[in-house]
Amino acid sequence: xxxxxxxxxxxxxxxASFAKKNLGEVTIADxxxxxxxxxxxEVGIKAAETCEDAVAQADxxxxxxxxxxxxxxxxxxxxxxxxxxxxxxxxxxKGDVVEAMNELDVEPELVSIHPLFxxxxxxxxxxxxxxxxxxxxxxxxxxxxxxxxxxARITEMEAEEHDKVMAISQCLTHFxxxxxxxxxxxxxxxKLAEKLRTPMFNALLELAKATLAGNPDLYGEVQVMNxxxxxxxxxxxxxxxxxxxxxxxxxxxxxxxxxxxxxxxxGQPEARAAYKRLYEHFEMG
Numbered sequence: 001x002x003x004x005x006x007x008x009x010x011x012x013x014x015x016a017s018f019a020k021k022n023l024g025e026v027t028i029a030d031x032x033x034x035x036x037x038x039x040x041x042e043v044g045i046k047a048a049e050t051c052e053d054a055v056a057q058a059d060x061x062x063x064x065x066x067x068x069x070x071x072x073x074x075x076x077x078x079x080x081x082x083x084x085x086x087x088x089x090x091x092x093x094k095g096d097v098v099e100a101m102n103e104l105d106v107e108p109e110l111v112s113i114h115p116l117f118x119x120x121x122x123x124x125x126x127x128x129x130x131x132x133x134x135x136x137x138x139x140x141x142x143x144x145x146x147x148x149x150x151x152a153r154i155t156e157m158e159a160e161e162h163d164k165v166m167a168i169s170q171c172l173t174h175f176x177x178x179x180x181x182x183x184x185x186x187x188x189x190x191k192l193a194e195k196l197r198t199p200m201f202n203a204l205l206e207l208a209k210a211t212l213a214g215n216p217d218l219y220g221e222v223q224v225m226n227x228x229x230x231x232x233x234x235x236x237x238x239x240x241x242x243x244x245x246x247x248x249x250x251x252x253x254x255x256x257x258x259x260x261x262x263x264x265x266x267g268q269p270e271a272r273a274a275y276k277r278l279y280e281h282f283e284m285g
Contacts, residue, residue, distance in 0.1 A: 001142075060139060
């Protein structure tokens with residue numbers, strides 16, 4: 001099977017390495033030819049002079065470019081691909097790219113996927129993919145079966161449903177961590193606090209530090225390109241504001257309502273299991 005990766009960023013490089021090991025012959029391309037050639041040397045694959053050259057003979061093409069550019073690149077690459085091939089993107093927001101796919105009158109299969117992990121992943125076992133099958137077919141079925149064989153889980157959904165869910169699991173999570181980092185930056189005692197760790201502080205700080213290993217532009221794009229992100233952020237800001245009002249009024253019982261409502265979602269056994277895992281991780285460190 002011939003695979004083309006369009007985009008030589010961190011996820012493009014990850015997919016190039018993954019495809020080489022698990023799918024077949026791989027070619028990578030990028031508008032920055034030097035960047036594509038560098039990644040090709042590092043992964044041990046070929047680099048194409050143009051993106052169109054890369055996809056022309058491909059059985060599968062994977063678009064891994066910035067979210068805002070994905071619809072345009074998808075349209076361009078789809079027109080250069082053969083009948084029976086499969087074109088996919090890996091953008092974190094699906095509304096615009098799926099709309100672009102639906103407007104296309106082309107031969108290739110069209111599926112929009114979202115790997116719910118970053119380039120730090122070393123295995124697909126236990127990893128999740130979201131997928132919006134726009135025009136799936138035989139190639140997509142083969143690709144999905146291969147992911148299943150490697151231990152991944154694929155959840156298929158509509159683009160709008162995907163973006164609503166990602167506004168919670170991705171946008172809200174990133175917003176919390178970015179806000180936490182911004183707040184910590186203004187606190188002079190942070191270095192001393194790192195020496196006086198509680199398990200919860202340690203876990204949250206590790207997550208915040210891990211954020212800094214990612215692409216800051218991508219974190220920004222996720223917030224801007226997902227049309228449901230602003231609503232999710234506003235809900236969090238309002239929750240923070242109401243808690244601030246309660247604590248300023250010395251209402252120490254405000255937390256009890258939060259506990260009760262959250263326990264109705266998950267239950268005490270799951271809370272205790274999470275607490276146990278927290279301490280297991282803390283004591284391993």
